[in-house]
Amino acid sequence: MSRLPPGLEPDPVIEAYKKDVDRTLLRENLKLTVEQRFERLFELQRFAEELRRAGREAWGRGTDR
């Protein structure tokens, strides 16, 4: 049975999505400090930006797939 913050009732749509949440990632994050969580986010953001740049270089900005 789902546990929720006080005052909230289970929402069937959210419960359906919750089944697919990768809790292993959450458990790993919960081992980190708040600052370490942000450092990982900013690393990921830099990586995503580099992927976008590489994608633009490879395929251009237009309709080339």
Added chain:
Amino acid sequence: MSDDFPRLLRSLTEAGVRFILIGGMAGIAHGSARLTVDLDIVYARDPENVKLLADVLAPFHPYLRGAPPGLPFIWDAETIRRGLNFTLTTDLGPLDVLGEIAGGTFSDLLPASRAVKLFGIECICLNLDTLIQVKRAAGRPKDIEAIAELEALWEEKERSKD
């Protein structure tokens, strides 16, 4: 210029702007694994804070996100006072500056927030229970996956207490 959220947070904090971190970045503080690309804050609407907010962001060229270039948009205290919620681009990254959200104003949300230390500065961040409540109250379909993850996080935290 590439995004520099630590600098953006530091600038706001060191200038003494009163704000609460909400949205995806608040989710990160609580352990979310979702990649987020903008910073969402709820700011206090008193004249002094509005002036501080206007002055500290001005050097980073705030502009309405998604608006065509060249609109006569002036970022100053008067604009903030006349408006409420602004979705902005800045030189340091996308920033949503919100005077009120589904969960209320800065004053409403402050009791449900806590200081977190980040990069040597102290920011006020919304607690997980309230973050879930405000995302639910917003009722946006795009938030459903995020809410599911936040509720799963809440369960994980509760489980670790048992």
